[in-house]
Amino acid sequence: MDTVRIFDTTLRDGEQSPGATLDLPEKLEIARQLELLGVDIIEAGFPISSQGDFESVKAIAATLTKASVCGLSRCTPKDIERAGEAVKNAAKPRIHVFCATSKIHRDHKLRKGKEDIIRISVESVKQARGYVSDVEFSPEDASRTELEFLADICAAVIEAGATTLNIPDTVGYATPKTYGEVFKYLIDHVPAIKARGIILSSHCHNDLGLAVANSLAAAENGARQIECTINGIGERAGNASLEEVVMALKVRGDFYNIGTNIDASKLYPTSRMVSTLTGLVVQRNKAIVGQNAFAHEAGIHQDGVLKFRETYEIMSPESVGIPQNTMVLGKHSGRHAFKNRTVELGFSLNDEQLEIAFNRFKTLADKKKEVFDEDLEALIDDQLELDSQVWVLQGLQVTAGSNTIPTATVTLKDTNGELITDASVGDGPVDAIYSAIQRLTGVSGKLLDYRIRAVSKGKEAQGEVQIELQHADKVIRGRGLSTDILEASALAYLNAINRLRSAAARESRLHPHAVVEHP
Numbered sequence: 001m002d003t004v005r006i007f008d009t010t011l012r013d014g015e016q017s018p019g020a021t022l023d024l025p026e027k028l029e030i031a032r033q034l035e036l037l038g039v040d041i042i043e044a045g046f047p048i049s050s051q052g053d054f055e056s057v058k059a060i061a062a063t064l065t066k067a068s069v070c071g072l073s074r075c076t077p078k079d080i081e082r083a084g085e086a087v088k089n090a091a092k093p094r095i096h097v098f099c100a101t102s103k104i105h106r107d108h109k110l111r112k113g114k115e116d117i118i119r120i121s122v123e124s125v126k127q128a129r130g131y132v133s134d135v136e137f138s139p140e141d142a143s144r145t146e147l148e149f150l151a152d153i154c155a156a157v158i159e160a161g162a163t164t165l166n167i168p169d170t171v172g173y174a175t176p177k178t179y180g181e182v183f184k185y186l187i188d189h190v191p192a193i194k195a196r197g198i199i200l201s202s203h204c205h206n207d208l209g210l211a212v213a214n215s216l217a218a219a220e221n222g223a224r225q226i227e228c229t230i231n232g233i234g235e236r237a238g239n240a241s242l243e244e245v246v247m248a249l250k251v252r253g254d255f256y257n258i259g260t261n262i263d264a265s266k267l268y269p270t271s272r273m274v275s276t277l278t279g280l281v282v283q284r285n286k287a288i289v290g291q292n293a294f295a296h297e298a299g300i301h302q303d304g305v306l307k308f309r310e311t312y313e314i315m316s317p318e319s320v321g322i323p324q325n326t327m328v329l330g331k332h333s334g335r336h337a338f339k340n341r342t343v344e345l346g347f348s349l350n351d352e353q354l355e356i357a358f359n360r361f362k363t364l365a366d367k368k369k370e371v372f373d374e375d376l377e378a379l380i381d382d383q384l385e386l387d388s389q390v391w392v393l394q395g396l397q398v399t400a401g402s403n404t405i406p407t408a409t410v411t412l413k414d415t416n417g418e419l420i421t422d423a424s425v426g427d428g429p430v431d432a433i434y435s436a437i438q439r440l441t442g443v444s445g446k447l448l449d450y451r452i453r454a455v456s457k458g459k460e461a462q463g464e465v466q467i468e469l470q471h472a473d474k475v476i477r478g479r480g481l482s483t484d485i486l487e488a489s490a491l492a493y494l495n496a497i498n499r500l501r502s503a504a505a506r507e508s509r510l511h512p513h514a515v516v517e518h519p
């Protein structure tokens with residue numbers, strides 16, 4: 001069976017989703033998980049775009065041992081130098097250079113002719129080859145580029161040293177038939193592709209909801225790398241969803257006869273991690289990993305599944321890592337049972353993280369008789385986010401109700417480890433809490449979104465609050481978890497402020513002026 005490489009761009013194209021900014025520890029956490037999942041190449045960022053991106057690519061490159069680590073770069077010497085520097089310590093470094101090729105981009109964005117575009121691309125690929133032997137080239141907006149010109153530029157960059165040719169459907173305009181034909185045309189008209197064993201790659205956006213179908217059509221027509229993201233996150237309507245591509249190839253192996261190196265049983269834990277850390281909620285009916293993906297509501301379906309599961313299920317929830325054992329832990333559960341359950345849920349915690357998680361679980365089990373899988377998942381996701389706290393909530397007292405002015409008294413441990421307390425009134429209890437926190441931290445922001453949900457069932461369920469806060473031109477999200485929803489609200493706000501602080505500290509300390517637009 002042939003194998004297609006999975007190139008994950010969650011940390012680059014995925015992070016370009018509005019509101020999905022991740023900080024360095026979060027990116028590292030996701031990168032490690034992607035490697036465990038079996039992703040072949042991880043596009044870790046766009047190093048020239050900011051110092052934060054540069055640092056993240058560098059840290060991921062230094063950490064991963066199996067997956068290739070790739071940095072994106074425009075066709076400019078500075079970009080390529082920066083990408084080369086960022087990936088240089090990777091076990092398997094790759095530089096990905098791109099230049100737009102379609103007429104609309106040539107005329108209106110680049111204002112350059114075909115010859116210039118070929119020249120710049122060739123020079124850039126040669127420069128990139130000076131840093132690494134694995135160079136990918138993307139003719140941006142390839143699916144709207146004249147086929148003859150596309151073949152010319154592909155032949156030229158292969159000659160210059162490109163080893164992978166990625167053919168992006170940048171604006172999600174292609175259809176499966178037309179996109180597949182582009183790959184066939186290139187294989188037929190660029191002899192060097194076959195002669196030199198060049199890998200063709202798909203990169204599909206989902207503007208018409210066709211990203212996965214287009215990626216599969218590319219694979220049918222010779223693509224042996226598929227670029228995709230976890231949960232399909234990405235620019236605008238997103239990218240092809242990794243879990244959908246992988247499961248389509250797996251479940252319909254009879255038709256495609258193309259495998260991947262992905263361990264499908266890690267798809268769900270990875271999806272959950274990315275959703276938690278980016279704050280981008282997975283829609284309930286999302287294929288493979290959505291809450292309803294394996295739920296049978298209709299009586300006839302339930303009856304069929306009970307009699308013979310395959311009547312209505314083409315794959316099992318277990319096969320994609322959705323935990324089926326709803327074993328309930330309680331306050332008498334020991335370390336061993338706790339650790340086993342975290343492993344079964346797809347977490348790989350180190351000893352220190354496990355100890356903290358276990359203590360938090362014990363505290364929760366004291367408040368709540370039964371601790372469900374959903375509680376554990378939320379608790380550990382929450383803990384992974386708390387690693388970079390600057391201000392810590394130490395006390396919260398709220399007065400609210402009819403005919404009362406809502407008032408909150410908040411105590412925080414500040415950046416010097418000292419306890420500080422202040423109080424404020426507000427339009428409601430949450431407003432009062434947020435005002436008090438603003439007074440204590442000196443960081444104000446506009447609350448753009450506030451969402452609350454019960455993590456598991458029952459009236460003792462933990463509440464999870466997710467917020468979006470605007471501070472100057474930055475939108476930052478925060479998440480808080482507690483059996484007390486006012487405490488969860490305070491924790492979410494503090495989480496956002498802490499993230500803002502650490503992002504600002506990193507940017508200003510390292511490179512104050514380095515902001516370049518993403519492609």
Ligand code: KIV
Nearest residue numbers: 098138140141168170
């Ligand atoms: O969509 C696109 O064209 C891209 C390129 C940078 C590959 O993301």
Ligand code: ZN
Nearest residue numbers: 013170203235
């Ligand atoms: Zn893209």
